[in-house]
Amino acid sequence: MLSKIWLYSLALICFVLFASKSFGQDPFENIIQINGVTMTADSLRAVPGVTVLVKNKNRGVESSPMGVFSIVAYKGDTLQFSAVGYRFKEYAIPTDLKGHYFSLIQLMVQDTFYLPETIIRALPTKAQFEYAFRHWSVPDDALETARKNTDALTLRALAYTLPRDGRENQAVYQQIQSVQAMYYGQRPPMNIFSPLSWAEFFDAWKRGDYRRRK
Structure with missing residues (x-):
């Protein structure tokens, strides 16, 4: 009888600790600010005017003439990079990042267009x-x-x-x-x-x- 009471008490304590951890979590813990630079993959030159969007969300920014951008997202979101003359890129923000700030260097690969011969x-x-x-x-x-x-x-x-x-x-x-x-x-x-x-x-x-x- 005492063993059953002890098991029930242990289960109740574990449930209370798990619930307090779940409900007491900071709601802003998953918010992160991405500060990055868009550069060419071959010569490491700045790529201006790159559109940076959060996938499936109506939010985004554009990189400066020096290729610098800053955007706020959630851990686990996917960033989409697109620019004229460059291939489309995606970056998944890791969920195990520590803190609320992260630096990113996104390399852009030039996309070659072949025109018909004249x-x-x-x-x-x-x-x-x-x-x-x-x-x-x-x-x-x-x-x-x-x-x-x-x-x-x-x-x-x-x-x-x-x-x-x-x-x-x-x-x-x-x-x-x-x-x-x-x-x-x-x-x-x-x-x-x-x-x-x-x-x-x-x-x-x-x-x-x-x-x-x-």
Whole structure:
């Protein structure tokens, strides 16, 4: 009888200890922060713009221009790495990791795309090339149209007709303010007393700039 009571007591103690351990566990124990770098497998260069997703969960990040990323997940989750020009990768976070921080270096393997072969050849014979060079009329393509649009006279005419944008207006206004700031507290000079202005006036008079044109 005493042996049965002792067995029942031992079983009850074991159950209480197991239950207290299960219900008293920290709910944040499985959360872990992954800090890592995405690099190429052949040259160990940083791979920017890699999408790092937690599998089957709507969460993810993107690696920086230096290939650095940081994401929070649970122990046992699977991380998915994808980038243009690289093979798809997965990494399963171990469940036996200690602590809440883990460092990871994910190597990305370049994926090669093979395009169909394209052969570019000139005209079959020299005679056909000479005939085409003499008689073919090549229409204006995009390059020729761009050359016409960037002609110096065309750009000058557009500069006289188009209004100034915000940057140009600001530059002109700041230039006027800088000129006015030079004469704060004093009267600005008058061009009627400037020898240089009189010299320019006499030169223009000799050239006939002020003559009445019919």
